[in-house]
Amino acid sequence: MSVLPKHLEAQQPSFLRIGTASTAGIYFPIGSLIASAISNPPGSRECERGGSCGVPGLVAVVQTTSGSVENVAALSSGMLETGFCQADVAYWAFHGQGPYEGEPPAEKLRAIANLYPEVIQLVVRAGSNIRTVADLRGRRISIDANGSGTQVDAKLILEAWGLSSDDFDAHSVPANIAAGLLRSGELDGFFMVAGIPTPSIQNLAGETPINLVPIDGEEAEDLQERFPFFVKTRIPPGTYPGTFPTSSLSIGAQWLTTSDLDEDLVYGLAKALWHPSNRALLDKGHPKGRLIRLETALDGLGVPLHPGARRFYEEMGHFATQPVPTDTPETGDPAVDSP
DSSP states (O other): OOOSOHHHHTSSSEEEEEEOOOTTSSHHHHHHHHHHHHOOOTTOOOGGGTSOOSOTTEEEEEEOOSOHHHHHHHHHHTSOSEEEEEHHHHHHHHHTOGGGTTSOOOTTEEEEEEEEEEEEEEEEETTSOOOSGGGGTTSEEEOOOTTOHHHHHHHHHHHHTTOOGGGTEEEOOOHHHHHHHHHTTSOSEEEEEEOSSOHHHHHHHTTSOEEEOOOOHHHHHHHHHHOTTOEEEEEOTTSSTTOOOEEEEEEEEEEEEETTSOHHHHHHHHHHHTOGGGHHHHHHHOGGGGGOOGGGTTTTOSSOBOHHHHHHHHHTTOSTTSOOOOSSOOOSSOSSOOO
C-alpha cells in the first residue's frame, strides 16, 4: 500500500528535493545515497522481488546549496521539502537564538533522522608555522561561504580564541575554492565542517602538503560547556596523506523537513531510509554511510521529530528510550550567546 498522500498519488512520478551543500563536501554524496534509498519511480520492480524499497511513486532529487544555513532558510520558505543541516544550526534557528537571535524562530523545522558526525577541520599549508588557532592572527584564512554552517562554527572557534575577522585576512569562499587558493599559495588555511575524510581535502593533500590544526584545550572545553552540541573527537592519523592524529570537535549532520510535509510521506521516508535492503547501499556508497545507523537516528537532535518520523520510530520500539526536543521553541533569554 502506498504511503503517499492522495494528492501525491495522482501525480506520477512525485518529486522530493533534498538540499545538501557544495559538491566538495560530504552532504552531496550522502544526499545522493539517501535519494536512491527513498526513491521508487513508477514501474519499478517491487521491493519483495528485489526492486526498490523506497516510497512508491517517489523520485528524490539532490539539490546543491551553500549548506546548513541556506537549507534552513529554504525549508522555512517552502523552497525545499527536506534538507541536511548541522545540529547546532538547526537548534539555533528553531529557538531563534545564537546567530538567529532577533529573528522569528523557525518553529516549523522537524527532524527525520540524525545521520553521522561532522568534524570541524582547520586545514593549513604545511610549513606555514600555524600550529594553534591563535596562530591565525595576521594570516589569510577562509571561514567558508556566507550561509554555510561551517562559517557559523568557524566564528565560534575564532571567538573562543579571542579572534575576530579584523585579526586576520578573512575570506568567505566554499571549501573547494579555498583548497584551490591554498594550493596556489593565495591562502594560508581554511575551515571546513564535514564528515571525514572530506574529498576536497583529500584531493588537496594528494598534491600539496597540509597540516590539521588541533581544536582543543581550555578554549574547546569552554565551547563544550556553552554549546552542548559540540562533542570531542579525534581525527585519526593518515586521514589525509601526511597528517597526524588531531583533536577537534564534532556535531551531528541531520536530515530535516518541516511540519508542513505530509505525515504519511515522512513516515514512508523514514521507513525507506532504514529498510534492511538499503543497508548495503549506505555501507558501500560512502565511508560516512556506514555511520548512518538506526541506533543513532535520534542522537543529538537539534529540533523535534516530525510526527511521521516519530510514528516510525515508535513502531520500531526505538523512540521510548531516546530523549528528543519538544515541539515548542524556547523563548526569552537565549540559551547560547550570539557569536
